[in-house]
Amino acid sequence: MAEILSVIEHDSLPVIAERVNAQRALGIHHARLLEKLSSTLPAGAFSWGHQSVCFAQFCGVIQLDELTLEILPKIHGKEAQPESCRSALIQMLQTARLICTHKGALAGINTQRMSLLDIFIQHFCQDLHAQIIQGKLRSYVEQEENLAVIRGCLAIPQHIRHNVVHKERVYCRFDEFSEDILLNQILRFTLRLLMPWTRSSKTRKQLSELLMHFDGIRDVPITLRSFNSLASDRINQRFQPVLEQCRLFIAAIKPDVLAGSTPLFSLLFDMNRLFEAWVAEKLKPWAHQQGWHLRTQGPRRYLAIREGDSPQFQLIPDIAFVDDNEVPQLIADTKWKLLNENDRKLGVSNSDIYQLYAYAGRYEVPHLQLIYPAQAGLLSHYGFRLQGMHEPELAIKTIAIDNSRELNWSLH
Template identity: 25%
Template sequence: MSRVIQVFEFEKLTLHMDWRGRSLEPRELDKLYEFNDKNNNVYFTGIRDGVKFKNYVGVIQIGGLTIEILPKTDKNVVEDSDFTAWHGALLNMLKICKHINVNSVSEANLKRKHNSLLDLYFEMYLDEVQSLLRAGLVKQYRRDSSNVLALKGRLDFNKNIQQNLIHQERFYTVHQVYDFENLVNQIILRGLSILGALTYNSQLKDRIARLKANFPEIKEIPIQKHHFEKVKENRKTVAYSRALQIAKMIILNYSPDIRSGQENMLTLLFDMNKLWEEYVYRMLLRTKNDNITVSFQNKQVFWEGRTIRPDLVLIRNKNKDNAETFIIDTKWKVLDATNPKPSDNDLKQMYAYNLYWDAKRSMLLYPNSKVINEGFGNYWKGREEKPHEIEHKIEYDRTNQCKVGFINVLDENDYLNLNIGTEIFEKII
């Protein structure tokens, strides 16, 4: 029997039922602990009788249990509608960042609440495999050693004497075979087999069975990371690229339960800091502005061999000889908007960005659930211009500023805010 538990990042999940009726079973918790140990406690923290999730979002499947970890931008009491809103927001963010194929996932699929993130990837994979089967799988030459009835290739004298002393009508040869038995097809088949063991969706199980029935008879081998490194893209395998990408995610994140075979595990987790950074970048690109260019992950040498890398660099060209630079660093964390106090390290980091990129303004961009109008703060030093005194008051030239900016990830209807690019431009430029 399958069940789904939805949690937000930094929430706890234990063996004891919480106020929302959520709890783990002992064997599920053991599997989470085992997974956490293998990954150096990156994805969550082990606590007494449970786990506390970190800033990774996505989905974990353990046997019949699916845990969906969703993002959230405030600490308010959670309502049922919050899970629905952030489930849809996460799927759309992944779609915009091209972690979900736009052509494979329709808007109708994204809005189906029961459709977990893993189910979407499974459907994408099955669509790709079905397309490959319709077009015809790739055949390749391979070397084979076996008994044949006609002499072809090179005769292996030692093996021929050992096996064909009586059956002299046979020849043990080393020869080439042109068939479907190649690495790319074996990877695709292995992905199908893992999906068949994982999914509890009856429709997906039926599709998997039909696809495997249409698959040519090839040997299934255990696939490891080094197998993917051996795959070379050429004109024959270019159609496999999307299927191989999803197969790699499925196979390398699959943890079979050797002992009982009932608690097989598959994880698909995304660092929300990186996803937020990429999402902001892609939304700024979507907001067309002929006078502004947006670049991603710039870097300059800072000290010895070390570099500094602001998330986003914006350049506004007022005219041919007059350009202004702005820096944005995205931060996926909850900050009190009424009294924002970023860390000293973040402010020092933005100070260095301003100097190295000759930017007069920069912004630390945080997610929030409200519309907020913020002002720029001034750094005291760092430019040649000095603050000057006017009627016994210090007046700054406003040449080295940083803002703590907040942006609402959701719109008024609790859908992903698609005007975020325009709003960010207005905040910094």
Template identity: 30%
Template structure:
């Protein structure tokens, strides 16, 4: 059995014994400690940090969430730190699943009460279960076959004779025929990818029901070889009418095979490793909510890139890329998401707001709104920040709103006061699939 360690963002891990382990402090073996340090080096080469080392016995996780499996078999589960003073693992897992499902636009399924037991499964087990149930649906609807061109040498004629190849036959083999023919079978890109993902699930799952279902499906796909080039096979994945029932399983297959970019950051492939940068996950989740909540005459654009900070020598300098841009007629709103905890009572410490963020929104307001309108900073809501702050005035015509986003109720608090053209009756990922 694999050893599971569940913590949350910014937790501290140590090789020393801990009397009262929690989601913020946990004990790991020396092997896992050293492996995390080595893994962090690869992240640093890519311009990111997975951990921060504090001495030789302590390290602190950064703001990545998901699951990492070490070579020794230890699984490290990292949950979002959205609630304070609580060790509610189930609630953290449900939030993480809901955010990933919404951010990656994964399909949902309606389920009965019998499936509720899987709600408490770690993220990797949940992903594998979703894949298995989607694959089971594909097999029940029918695995698609296709013709595959075969070129081989046989002592009999079949299909088409390869005249050029036959003329080049060496002496002593001229009684063998070089032939081409088409073979109708399940060996096609979609099925090869599903087989590769299924084999990884069968090796990784620790849930008995998923293990049984995985091996049942594996026997049904015994004639299908596993993919040797996933990227090429994903490019060849067809989306025509005959392949419509394959579309629901594709995102789960991509997630398992680490083909979902740019949100997913794949760990070392010792097992089922899935990491997500929490800032991007929160940004995508808010964007999905706004897409559903906005009025019909409102447009939403993510990562707008039409403005620059200045010009120099006839060219543009320093591109400005706000997270979200709402437009309704001639009115525009610039919104930026920040995965950070504010304290509405700590006015003497500027509520925890960053001066650099204000500079950033000030530039957005002048370049995208021409100095007239409203810009919005969105932070996760919690007990110390559950209502909007008083408006910040850059000028008489440019205002900055700081609004909390309630992750439990899936709504943007104070949106009406800020004049945003959205309705909080919409929600994202209301039904959590299993």
């Protein structure tokens, strides 16, 4: 019987010999499947303990035969509410544009009751339906056929090879306006691929109805390499968010992990990267108000140059706010960690402060920020001033994950 088991990141599940339905544990069978899947998961996604498994900061879904594992983010104060953690993850993915959906896509999707996987699939179905309403794509496809009358141009080598005896035939090469193009083949493949994985009758019905729009499309094997052959043009542009979801789903299916015919599924997101992307999107309006431009993963500079050699020790800030001349005015690093209100340092690691100090010296930036998820008992801002160099201001900031409104942000 299909079952969903939710676990919060950094929590452990015991591994037991025989597991019964609804038991908060992994059976030996599921543990073996997880071990076989491990080589395809992000490094450090989980670790084995004594008859237990502990999940790291990679959140999402892992399908192990009939058991669906949901690894959910640790939202402070809501650890006992998996539905709230699930909703927060979906909102973060949407805000960070890792799940690109049309406006209002969350409407009608019950994030409180549905599994993560079904939520992902329903997002995809709604986005694809919105594009189909605007019209499916067609394009000219090159065809070769032995015809009674000439069409297009004569393919001379093939004509000679095929029509030595049949003089009444002409082997032609021509372009035909068709729906049977690579983009539609990817969409059909993805719809068929997802059908066995949904646990919701509503989602299965949506997939079936969408498949009917692709009845005239051939079933062809699609891999991640297939996306490299897609033309990047204006015609395909409106399908890009849907295609990115297709890419995610196709990468998530693991057909070669097991020797048998049962594939496994995993779709995980690194919460460190997700939090960084989410914060960047939340801060873009504030950056615009300051007259600045927000840059992620840069600008990149080096701390040292080895004599007679190339630059070394590259600095890559998570987020930088630059003026019109690309001069950094504020550098921020995001940390998906919990602070400690009882610690004089707030639980901030020395290495994080040293990293900010390096930014201060190399970029000569007047303002620095470390941004953490909010938690009970902590203020939204703690001010420091770094010593030496230009004595830049350092702000330790906290930000509420469930804040759907525009941020009230400041330098201080």
